Amino acid sequence: MPKPIVFIDSGIGGLPYCKDFMGKNPQEEICFIADRQNFPYGPRSKDEVTNILISLIEKILITFEPKIIVLACNTATVSALVPLRKHFPGIPFVGTVPAIKPAAAASKTGKIGLLGTERTIEDPYNQEIINNIGTGCEIIAIAAPDLVEFVEHRLEKADGAEKEKIVKKYIDLFRAKNADTLVLGCTHFLHLIDEFRREASFIPTLMIFESMDGITKRIEYLLNENNLRTGEENAKPSHKLIVTGNEKPDSYWIFHAQMPGFRLSLLCDI
Numbered sequence: 001m002p003k004p005i006v007f008i009d010s011g012i013g014g015l016p017y018c019k020d021f022m023g024k025n026p027q028e029e030i031c032f033i034a035d036r037q038n039f040p041y042g043p044r045s046k047d048e049v050t051n052i053l054i055s056l057i058e059k060i061l062i063t064f065e066p067k068i069i070v071l072a073c074n075t076a077t078v079s080a081l082v083p084l085r086k087h088f089p090g091i092p093f094v095g096t097v098p099a100i101k102p103a104a105a106a107s108k109t110g111k112i113g114l115l116g117t118e119r120t121i122e123d124p125y126n127q128e129i130i131n132n133i134g135t136g137c138e139i140i141a142i143a144a145p146d147l148v149e150f151v152e153h154r155l156e157k158a159d160g161a162e163k164e165k166i167v168k169k170y171i172d173l174f175r176a177k178n179a180d181t182l183v184l185g186c187t188h189f190l191h192l193i194d195e196f197r198r199e200a201s202f203i204p205t206l207m208i209f210e211s212m213d214g215i216t217k218r219i220e221y222l223l224n225e226n227n228l229r230t231g232e233e234n235a236k237p238s239h240k241l242i243v244t245g246n247e248k249p250d251s252y253w254i255f256h257a258q259m260p261g262f263r264l265s266l267l268c269d270i
Ligand code: DGL
Pocket: 009, 010, 011, 013, 014, 039, 040, 041, 042, 043, 072, 073, 074, 075, 076, 117, 120, 148, 185, 186, 187, 188
């Protein structure tokens, strides 16, 4: 039996990443875990996020026997990737981190905008990257918990004007601080990538950075390196979307489960 690749986020944030990977690797079986029971991760401490993920992954390993686990969440990655790799040495992990490095390489003003959760922007990871590459760039970090909530709870119903308004609010904040690069450091924001690109296009100097393509390539690399690819002959993927907690499969999840090949499974206790 081919084993699945498990993507984890606190909610729908990781879905664009998952879709990108699935589109390029249709033979691989996917299990997407939206940990809504613990949403949002952003206001939690590093230890809290780590403990949540350790207990979630213990269940995931027993129930799904994944061949790779993708933390499709910046907050989870900056908080817990290192301890998770230590705790589960037998399983390859892929993490999602803010694309600070390419942004620093492209920046002319030396001011890098970073939009993420409270936890992600306060993590030393971002400054360490800047220190390591030694460009002396300044990170202008803004936490956007309202944007995370918006994507998680309103996206399905919001019209174009509402999406534009909330995205513009943040673009204006970065523009006022002279940032010429904006790193989308929360996977939830990828649901609004078109809106971010459109608003940024009115400011010729502002470039948007995200890490979706890099994550897909990293998973592909691990599949190849570790000989974990599902052969075409075995490929009959039956993807699963799992939501933790006690929610009913309402229109929200049906909307998001409309990804090709997904079967909506709601597990309150994996
Ligand atoms: N999607 C998550 C990220 O990339 C965070 C959302 C949350 O606060 O739970 O950081």
